[in-house]
Amino acid sequence: MLRSLRHHNYRLWATADFVSITGTWMQNLALNWLILSITGSATSMGLGLVMQTLPTMVLGPWGGVIADRLPSRWVVATGQSVKAVLAVLLGLLALGEPSGVGPLYAISLVTGVATALTSPALGRFGAEVVGPADLSNGLALGSVLSSAGRILGMSLAGAAIPLFGVSAVFFADAAGFVGVLAALVLMRPREFHPLPPSEPGERGIAAGFRYVLSDPRMLIMFGLAFVLGSLGRNYQVTMAAMAHGPLDAGASGYGALSVAFAAGTVLGGVYAASRLRLPLRLLLIAATVCAAGQLLSGGAPTLLLFGAAMLPIAAAAVVLDTTVGTRVQLDSPGHLRGRVISAQGMVGAASGAAGGPALGALCDTLGPRAALVLAGAVSLTAALAAAYGFARLRRTRPAAAAPAPVTAPVPVPVPAGPTPVPTRRGAASPVTITAPLPAGTPVPAIGVMSSAAASRSAGTP
Known part of the structure; x- marks a missing residue:
């Protein structure tokens, strides 16, 4: 379960990431509180969140290009x-x-731009x-650290704001970023697993979009992630509506539901x-749950x-996210990896931006219970549609990759005496027939198999 921690560089990165996530949630809570204390308006607080997420939808493709062209560490x-x-x-x-x-x-807008790029x-x-x-395993552990950092960050901010003030929280977050920079300096360059940079003819935004649009598995995954991310995952809205309305639990009840969701x-x-x-089958199971x-x-x-229902929902949501992230990383070629990741980020940002207002409107017009039932039914339909799409791809690919029929050889008269067989120097005598790689698999150079291709050939879907 902790096998990724055997890597020195990952241990440093995991520690730095946990510190950074904790500081980020401290800053988010402090910034929301500061805006609310100045304006007294929840709408103004929500606008600050939009300022941080909107740049990802607009500038995400350029962030992918930067990631594929420049050294990621820098x-x-x-x-x-x-x-x-x-x-x-x-x-x-x-x-x-x-x-x-x-x-x-x-500052929120500039932060959003930096995040997008x-x-x-x-x-x-x-x-x-x-x-x-x-x-x-590294992505899954990252999900655990992200959830733990979110809980710790919100708890520390809630305790620090009344004791030390909002400004102290912001300065603590700045110190956390310094810790991340220190971890980058302490990493061992020889232990990196570098990905190939973008090729000269595929350095633009269009190359990334072409790849995503040409891979039906990727499109199905992103479509499912969008539907569940918008209607099936915005529980900040539905939990608050249920606690305030049908359950009559108030702010304390909403806090308890948030803790249950975080535990999940x-x-x-x-x-x-x-x-x-983390195969595609697990993705479909998590989406259905x-x-x-x-x-x-x-x-x-x-x-x-x-609250008990929140536990399996939240757990399945993390498994879904981790599986999508793993498939995006393993099933995309290294020189396009950044642009595919940026496409995934755009889908996530779009689902959050569209789902929050949509669920809020459903709660206001139909009531929170009906909104949950309707959104759940739509999400379940999307999961079944994705399962059907993946099944069709599995049925059509073997047919498309089937070899041509072998015809019976035509007998040719053989002259008397030995006939020399021409050979090419350096050619291998045995002929090895290998199964076709699945669509989207990067083809390694002749005589060299990349690690990703090796793991796929060993049975990773």
């Missing part, structure tokens, strides 16, 4: 440095007790510190980390039962 270091400076600026603004939110929005490099760099053999994410990450392989659980949760009569 792109990551640049992004972390920029975010450290922005955290310091937030701390200085908070010390001055600002009367308006304009500067806070501006460097997140694909983060994903690519994660593959380089752990290697393809332990990539799925940890369980899902642990389960994903314990598996050697997530959708069916949401559909049933709409009828939960009490807070306890609704």
Whole structure:
């Protein structure tokens, strides 16, 4: 389960990532509180969140191009440095007790731009510190650390804001970025698993889109992730609506549901980390559990039962995300990896931007219970459609790859005496027939098999 921790560079990266995620959630909570205290408006607070997520939808493809052309380690270091400076600026603004939110929005927007341009490099760099053999385990452990960092960050911010003030939280986040930079310096260059850079003819945004659009498996995965990410995963909206409405649990009930959901994410990450392989079949199972659980949760009569439903839903959601992330990394060629990761990030950002308002409108018009049932039914339909699509691909690919029929040889008169057989120097005498690689598999150079291709040929789907 912890096999990726045997890599020195991954141990450093996992530690730095946990510190960074904890600081990020501390900053998010502090920034939301600061905006709310200035304006008294939840809408203004929501606009600050939009400022951070909108750039990913617009600039994500350029982030993918940067990741595939420049060394990932230096792109990551640049992004972390920029975010450290922005955290310091937030701390200085908070010390001055600002009367308006304009500067806070501006910093949020720049933070979003930095995230959009460097997140694909983060994903690519994660593959380089752990290697393809332990990539799925590294991603799963990353999910566990992300959930733990979220819980710890929100808890620390909740305790630090009344004791030390909002500015202290921002400065603590800046110190966390310095820790990430230190980890990058301490990594051993010889232990990296470098991915090939983009090829001269495939360095633009269009090459990444062409690859994604030509791979039906990738399109099905992204389509399923979008539907479940928008209607099946925005529980910040539906949990609040259920706690405030039918369950009549108030703010304390909403907090308890949030803790239950966070605990479920940890369980899902642990389960994903314990598996050697994360096949597409597991993706479909996780999507079905997530959708069916949401559909049933709409009828939960009490807070306890609704909270119990959050555990399998959250666990399945993390398994789904980890499986999609693993398949994106292993099934895409190295020189296009950053652009495929950026496409995945755009899908995630779009699902969050579309799903929140859609679920909010459904809760307002139909009620929270009906909204959960309807969204769960749509998500379950999407999971079944994805299963049908993958089944069709499995049926059509063997037919497309079938060899041509072998015809009976025509007898040729053989002249008397021995006939010399011409040979080519260096040619191998035995002929080896290999099975065709699945679509989307990068073809290694002659005589060299990449690690990703080796793991696939060993049975990884």
